[in-house]
Amino acid sequence: MPVYIARRLLQSVLILFGISVITFILLYVLPADPVSQIAGRSATAATRETIRHQLGLDLPLYEQYGRYLMGLVHGDLGHSYLQKIAVADLILARLPATLLLMVGAIVCELALGLTMGLIAAIRRGSALDQGLMLLSFVGVSAPQFVVGIILLYVFAVQLGWFPIGGYGHFENLVLPALTLGLLGAGWYSRMMRSSMIDVLRQDYVRTARAKGISRARVIFGHALPNAILPVIAMIGIDIGVFMSGIVVVESVFGWPGIGQLAWQAIQKVDIPIIMGVTLVSALFIVLGNLLADLIAPLIDPRIKLQ
C-alpha cells in the first residue's frame, strides 16, 4: 500500500508537470498581447517594451517557463498582471468559497441521487421509475447555466425563498449547490438504481426475505449498505467534474470562488491567474482521483492495489 501511494503521488506530480507545460504553451501562444492590456491605450512603444521586459515576456518561451517553474517549486504562482498582487493570495482568499460550494454540491447530489435511485430500483419498471430516470436524464444533460438561471428565476425571483445570488449565509448556498449537484444527482440516481437492482438479485437478499425479514428491513438493513458503497466511491472523481462546473455556476450566482476568478482573468488575459487556477484545479482533480482509487479497496476487498 505505501509503495502504491508513493508511486501514485509521483505519477501525480508528473501529471501536474505535464499540465503546467501544456497550459503554459497554450496561454503564451495566444495571439493576445497582455502588455497592451497593462500598458493602456496611450502608452508609447518604448513603454510597452519596458513593461514587456519587466514581465520577462521578451524572453524565449522555455526560459519564461523555467522561471515560472522555479517559482512554482517555491510555492510562488506569480503576480497578477492587472491586480499586481500575488496569485497564490488571490486563490487562497477564494478557495474556501469554492470548497464550501463543492461540499454543498456533494450533499445535494448524494441526497437527491441516492434517494431517486433507491426509489427507482424498488419500484423498478413502474411509471415512477421511468419518471425518475427521465428526470435524471434531464439532470445529466441540462447545461448548468440554464439550470442555474431557471432555479434563480423560479426560487429567488418568483417565489422569493432564497436570495438572488450572494454569499455568506446558508440560504445563499442552496441554489448554487443544487445547480452544481444536479448533474451528479443524475449520474448517482442511475448508478444507485443499477447497483441496488444488482444487490436485490443477490442470493443473500433472497435468503433474508425467505427467513421472513420484512421487506423494509431487507432493503435498508441488508441491501442498501452494499449497494451504496460503490456509488459513494465515485465522489473523488466528482471533484474533477465540479472543477469544470464551478466556472459557470459561480459566475451565474456571483459566488466568490476560484471559478469566478478564472472567468474574470480569462476575459482580461491575466495569464498568471489563469495558470494558477488551472494548476490548482488540476491538483484537486488528481488528488480526487487518487482518493477514489484508495477508497475502492476499502469498500470492496476484491480490488487489489498494485
Next chain:
Amino acid sequence: MISRALLTGAAATALLLALAGGAAADPKQGGTMTVTYKDDVSTLDPAIGYDWQNWSMIKSLYSRLMDYKPGTTELTPDLATSYDVSSDGLTYTFHLRKGVKFHNGREMTADDVAYSFNRSVNPKTQSPGAAFFHSIAGYDDVAGGKADAMSGIKVVDPQTISITLSKPDATFLQVVALNFASVVAKEDVEKWGTDYGHHPDGTGAFYLDNWTLGQQVTFKRNPDYYVTGTPYLDEIDFKIGAEPLTALLQLQKGEVDVVGDGIPPAKFLEVMNDPEQKKLVVNAPQLETSYLTMKTTMKPLDDVRVRRAINMAINKDRIVKIINGRADIANQPLPPGMPGYDKDFKGYPYDPDGAKKLLADAKYDTNQSLDLLVYNTDPNPRIAQAIQQDLAAVGIKVDIKSLDQSVIIAAGGEPDQAPLIWSGGMGWIADFPDPSDFYGPILGCGSAVKGGWNWALYCNKEIDAMAAKADAMVAPDQAEARADLWKQIFDKIMTDDAPWVPVFNEERYTIHTARIGGDPSLFVDPVHIPINNNAVYATDAQ
C-alpha cells in the same frame, strides 16, 4: 408590491424636493448607497486603475490638484486653491490647500504631489497612464528608467509646487485632474508594495473601510474631508459578483440602489417601456464615438476612394436601431459636446449608389474578401452583421471575425492584419474632455505602431503638425481659436483621408432607486461613472 414601493419612494423624493427646495442644494449627511458590479474590483491604486469600475471609486478615495465641477466637464481647483501659469505657458505653479490629511492622518504636502507624479511615470509602476505626463520636463528620463524624478517638478515649499513643461500643452490642467495624478502617501505605497492596490490611502471624500475579495468593497465617509459638509453619504457598499440581470432584479426589489454595469441590453426595452422603471433611468450623451477603422496600409483600403465608398455604404440609422436607439449618428471622430465638434460638417451621408460609383472608379475587385474584426460581446457581432450586409450591397465581401478584445488590440497594430475593426465595446471614450484625446492616441502618427490603438495605422504628417500647433495654444484667450483649429483638423482627416467610418455616439443610461437623490447630471456625470459618489445623497437621511 415592488412597483408600489418604488412609487412611494419616488413620490416621497419628489415631495421632499418640492417642499424643501433647498434640500437638493444642501442635503444632510447620512445613509448608505449600494452599488453592484459583476467583476471583482481589479485595483484601487490610482496609478494602475483604468477601467470604468475603479475609475470613479478612485475619484472618491483620492484627490487631485484639479477636479471637475460635479456633473460637468468644467475644471476647478481641488487640492490646489489656485494656480499661476507663466507667460510662456511652460511653468504651472500650484498653491495647495493647508491642513489636508491622508486617511492615515498625516498631513499632505507638495512633496507628496511630486512623489505621486514621479511614481505614475516610473516604468516600475507599470502605469497605463504614464504617457499622459509626457509634456513635463524630464519625463523621458524617468519613463526610460534613467532617473527617478522629473526635472520639471520642483517643490517650492510644503504648500507650493511648480511644474515646468518641455513643450506647451493646452491639456495640462486636464492631465493633473486625471486619476493617474492622484496624490498618494509614500509610506503606504512602500509598506504594501504590490498589494498597495488593495490598501489605498488618499485624501479623498471616502476611505476604504473593508474589502472582502470577490464579495464586497465598503467605503466610509472621510470625517476629515477638506470640503466641510461633504460628501453626503455615510457609506457606499459595492457588492461584487452579481450579473447585471440579477442586479436589475435586486434593484427592482429595492435591495440595491445602482446597477454599476448599467442596464443589461436584453432588458433595456422592458425597462424603458415600463413607466415605473423608466422614471428611475437617467440618460445623457457621453463623450464617446464608435467607429469602423480601415487599415490605410493594406490593399485595397490604401485607396482613399475605397475608404470613402465604405463610409457612404453603411446605413448608420439601421445600426442605431439595433442598439434600441441608445445613440446618435456620428459623422466625425469627435462627439458632440467636445470643443471642436463641427455641427455643420456633413461627412459622408448614406449613398450606396455613390459608393458603387467610387468602387468602380477604383476598379475594386469584388472577389476579394476583407476581415472585419469585432469584439465578441452583444450587441457588437450584430452590428458587424449589419455592416457586412451594407457592404455586400455595394459589392464588398466581408468576413466577420468575432474575437476577444485583447486579440483585436494585438491584431489592430499589425500593418498586414485586421483590415476592418469595429470599435464597439472597446470604443474611444474621452479620458478628459479635450479634442486632443481623440487625435494623438487613435489617429496620430505616434500611435500608428504595434500594440497601439491607431488601428487604421493612419499617419498624416501635415495633420500631425497642425495638432502640435493646436496643443501649443495654451493661453486662455486662445481657447476658441484652438477649438477651431481642432475642428479643421478633424474635418480634414475625414474629407481628405477618411481612415474611419464614425458610426454613432453612444448615450449613457443609469438606473438608480429613488432612495438616492441629487441633480440628474450627477447620475450621468461625464467623469464619474456610473454616478458621482461624492455629490449624491440618501433621501432617507434627509
